[in-house]
Amino acid sequence: MLKQIEGSKAMAEAIALCRPEVICAYPITPQTHIVEGLGELVKDGHLTDCEYINVESEFAALSVAIGASAAGARAYTATASQGLLYMAEAVYNASGLGLPIVMTLGNRAIGAPINIWNDHSDAMSMRDAGWIQLFAETNQEAVDLHIQAFKLAEELSMPVMVCVDGFILTHAMERIDVPEQPQVDAWLPPYDPVQVLDPAEPISIGAMVGPEAFTEVRFLQHYKQTQALRLITDYARDFEKAFGRESGGLLRAYRVDDADVLVVAMGSVCGTIKDVIDEMRDEGIAIGLVTIVSYRPFPTDELRKMLAGAQDVVVVEKSIAVGVGGPLANNVDMALRNLPDAPRLHSAVAGLGGRPITKPSLHRLFRQASVQPWEGTHFLDLNERIVGREIHTTRKKRRSGPTAENLLRRLATEGDAR
Amino acid sequence: MVTAAEMLSVAAFLEGRHAQAFPSFGSERTGAPVVAFCRIADREIRLREPILEPDCLIVQDPTLFKAVDVFAGLKSDGYLLVNTNRSFVDLHIDQIARRLPAGHAVAVPATELALKHVGRPVPNAALLGAFAALGELVHFASVQQAIEKTFPGKIGAANVAAASEAYEIVMAQERAAAAV
Numbered sequence: 204m205l206k207q208i209e210g211s212k213a214m215a216e217a218i219a220l221c222r223p224e225v226i227c228a229y230p231i232t233p234q235t236h237i238v239e240g241l242g243e244l245v246k247d248g249h250l251t252d253c254e255y256i257n258v259e260s261e262f263a264a265l266s267v268a269i270g271a272s273a274a275g276a277r278a279y280t281a282t283a284s285q286g287l288l289y290m291a292e293a294v295y296n297a298s299g300l301g302l303p304i305v306m307t308l309g310n311r312a313i314g315a316p317i318n319i320w321n322d323h324s325d326a327m328s329m330r331d332a333g334w335i336q337l338f339a340e341t342n343q344e345a346v347d348l349h350i351q352a353f354k355l356a357e358e359l360s361m362p363v364m365v366c367v368d369g370f371i372l373t374h375a376m377e378r379i380d381v382p383e384q385p386q387v388d389a390w391l392p393p394y395d396p397v398q399v400l401d402p403a404e405p406i407s408i409g410a411m412v413g414p415e416a417f418t419e420v421r422f423l424q425h426y427k428q429t430q431a432l433r434l435i436t437d438y439a440r441d442f443e444k445a446f447g448r449e450s451g452g453l454l455r456a457y458r459v460d461d462a463d464v465l466v467v468a469m470g471s472v473c474g475t476i477k478d479v480i481d482e483m484r485d486e487g488i489a490i491g492l493v494t495i496v497s498y499r500p501f502p503t504d505e506l507r508k509m510l511a512g513a514q515d516v517v518v519v520e521k522s523i524a525v526g527v528g529g530p531l532a533n534n535v536d537m538a539l540r541n542l543p544d545a546p547r548l549h550s551a552v553a554g555l556g557g558r559p560i561t562k563p564s565l566h567r568l569f570r571q572a573s574v575q576p577w578e579g580t581h582f583l584d585l586n587e588r589i590v591g592r593e594i595h596t597t598r599k600k601r602r603s604g605p606t607a608e609n610l611l612r613r614l615a616t617e618g619d620a621r
Numbered sequence: 622m623v624t625a626a627e628m629l630s631v632a633a634f635l636e637g638r639h640a641q642a643f644p645s646f647g648s649e650r651t652g653a654p655v656v657a658f659c660r661i662a663d664r665e666i667r668l669r670e671p672i673l674e675p676d677c678l679i680v681q682d683p684t685l686f687k688a689v690d691v692f693a694g695l696k697s698d699g700y701l702l703v704n705t706n707r708s709f710v711d712l713h714i715d716q717i718a719r720r721l722p723a724g725h726a727v728a729v730p731a732t733e734l735a736l737k738h739v740g741r742p743v744p745n746a747a748l749l750g751a752f753a754a755l756g757e758l759v760h761f762a763s764v765q766q767a768i769e770k771t772f773p774g775k776i777g778a779a780n781v782a783a784a785s786e787a788y789e790i791v792m793a794q795e796r797a798a799a800a801v
Contacts, residue, residue: 207634209627341667371669376627376642378634474667561670 205380210342210372213379214307215240217346219250220387221353223279223305224394225271226255227264231286232319233369234309238281261286265293265306272302273408275401277353277394280304283369284311287325291332298333298424300409301398303356303363305349306334310470310521311369312556316607320557321369322521323470326498327530333424335363335431336499337451338469342372342379344496347450350382351438353391359431360397366498368471370557382446390445428500435497453502456509458484459491464573465513465546467506467535469495472519472553472560479565490569495531506538513546517572519565519583521554528552528580549576553583589613622681624771625745626657629752631767632759633661641666654689661758677758679748680704681731683712692717699725700755702791704744706730724798727755729787738783739776746772750784754791761788 206213215237226245228238245255254271258264261282268278282290287308297304308326312318326336335355339345345367352363367373398408412420432453439452449455457477459465466476473494483490493509495502510516516539520531527533532550539545549572554560564584571577589610597603623644630642638661645656658672677700678691685691692714695701701721705728709715718726729751731744739746746768753761761784768784769777 207631207640368669371643374643376630376640377666378639471669475669477667559670561673562668 204383205378207376208379208381209236209374209376210345210367210379211236211309211374212240213342213346213381214349214367214373215244216381217349217387218279218305218307219244220382220384221279221305221350221391222250222252222277222388222393223353224253224276225268225278226253227258227267227271227278227280228255229258229261229264229280229282229286231261231283232309233311233321233373234281234283234286234307236373237307237309241279261290262293265290265297265304268304268306269293269297269300269302272297272304272396273300273398273400275394275396275399277357278302278304279306281307281309283309284313284319284325287329288313291329294329294332294334296409297362299420301360301424301427303353303360303394303396305352305356306362306364307349308364308366309369309373310366318556319369321371322555322557323366324522324555326364326366327522327524329364330499330530333361333428334499335359335361335428335435335497336366337363337435337497338366338495339368339372340455340471340473340494340496342367342375342377343448344450345372346379346381347442347446347448348496350387350391351435351442351451353394354438355431355434357394357396358434359427361427361431366470371471380448386446390442432497432500432502432505435500451496453495453497453505454509455494455496457492457494459493459509462489462491462512463514464488464490464517464569465510465515466490466492466517466519466569467495467510467531468492468519469498469531470521472521475560475562476519476565479562479569482562483566483569488569498531498534501534501537503534503538506535507542510535510539510546511542515549515573515576516546517549517551517569519551519553519560519568521552523552523555523580532580547572547576549581550579551581551583558584589617622655622745623657625679625681625748626659628745628749628764628767628771629659629759630661631770632749632753632763633659635763635766636760638663639666645671654685675699677702677752677755679752681744681748683707683714686712686714698722700758701726702748702751702755703728704731704748706733723801724795725756727751727791727794729790731783731787734783734786735780738786739779743780746780747783747787750787751791753784754788754795761785 244250264280268280271278312322313324356363518532520529524530529550626642630640633640641660674694680703709718731747734747753764
């Protein structure tokens with residue numbers, strides 16, 4: 204049913220339609236409205252046969268979900284930012300044990316300095332933890348990805364993280380088609396675990412594994428993720444047949460035909476980028492967008508095919524691997540490796556800690572990439588003046604004080620004259 | 622303020638349009654300046670940047686004029702709606718108001734209307750009623766429905782009464798402006 208609804212509330216309704224049997228809830232901005240919404244749906248009787256557990260921390264949230272999943276229950280939790288870090292050990296356990304938990308990540312920056320706003324640092328911190336990571340471009344896709352996530356997770360016996368831009372999507376109220384219960388019931392079968400803790404037939408899960416088999420366990424985990432590449436595509440196609448709209452899949456192309464410049468990005472910024480691309484196409488510039496939906500597993504082959512014909516590839520991402528550059532750009536580079544006449548790769552980091560990514564800045568960036576390309580990693584809209592002054596001060600004075608506070612003081616006294 | 626933007630988006634949705642409402646994130650503590658945005662369009666809204674150049678600016682608290690440059694970006698043919706029982710001259714914004722086309726800058730005592738009808742200083746509904754009269758960007762009937770959906774029962778009815786009176790006040794101002 205079409206509704207004008209907050210993204211978090213629509214996600215809560217979609218997750219409830221998937222009939223989770225255990226929900227572990229611990230609040231952290233900007234994910235809180237999702238678990239609050241689920242709590243209301245359990246309390247008012249919309250969602251039945253569900254244990255809604257208020258746990259004492261994020262570590263407990265995922266640990267309880269692990270226990271519930273191993274005991275044969277469909278388990279769900281949600282977190283963000285420092286919350287994900289606090290459950291880091293359990294994140295690896297869930298995937299290592301092959302438990303099909305679904306978790307929403309309301310993408311938010313990681314401190315210090317403390318920052319509650321959106322970027323993709325939290326998802327990136329767990330990119331190698333063995334979870335499938337799917338990024339939603341819109342709130343409609345966020346709703347749809349959760350339904351696909353349970354099916355994917357349970358078919359593969361592997362946890363899935365649905366990454367949703369904090370505030371930008373979670374707190375936006377817009378038109379969303381929330382499916383009906385019979386539709387979801389017809390598409391998503393009940394959870395049939397491949398491994399289950401059952402007192403009648405005792406087994407152990409989580410044994411210590413030495414050098415004799417650890418490599419093989421990891422190989423199989425990696426093998427399973429490569430299998431997921433096919434399944435993610437198949438399920439997106441099935442979903443489109445059943446629900447009548449395109450959502451999910453590995454990646455999506457927008458106006459890529461004959462494009463000289465191809466932009467690669469993930470999440471909600473793709474909407475703004477599409478508007479910029481339309482404007483640039485109107486001016487006669489051949490530019491298109493490839494939206495990565497599945498970051499893990501990374502669709503290397505599919506991406507290579509899509510980027511092969513371009514002259515320039517611009518990666519715009521909301522994260523920085525400090526000391527390296529953009530992690531998404533590094534993965535895109537991997538897809539271009541060994542390609543004859545590979546396009547030039549330009550890496551840009553944008554939107555860190557909630558800085559708005561605006562159309563004028565993207566226009567400048569995309570033009571610059573083909574006309575006047577930069578070396579290394581470009582920080583979009585960087586305030587070079589205060590950065591320069593801070594570098595100068597730290598060189599001159601040993602005890603120059605904490606960086607973040609110094610920058611804030613400069614902004615307060617000198618203004619933001621970029 | 623966030624509720625007002627959300628209710629406006631619901632009103633537009635009820636008219637079959639696309640609408641996107643979102644808050645200025647993170648500053649939701651009592652007393653802090655809060656900005657909320659609403660985009661309305663006839664096609665899917667993909668843009669995710671904050672609104673930097675509004676077609677219409679609704680100011681809930683005119684004491685903010687001293688702290689924040691709320692008029693930055695307001696288009697030259699835009700609309701300005703201020704919650705106040707004072708004149709634009711008293712608020713020292715008459716020059717800004719005069720730069721806009723006739724009938725585009727309007728003052729409405731939304732807080733007083735809320736106190737009168739709802740019994741609490743909650744100006745959102747009255748401001749939306751006034752907005753419906755301004756340039757007819759959204760119909761009053763849709764605003765009324767959106768208020769009733771957000772606040773069911775007696776509170777909704779009281780808010781609709783406040784919105785209705787605000788609508789009439791602005792309509793009268795608009796008629797006066799058109800007559801000049």
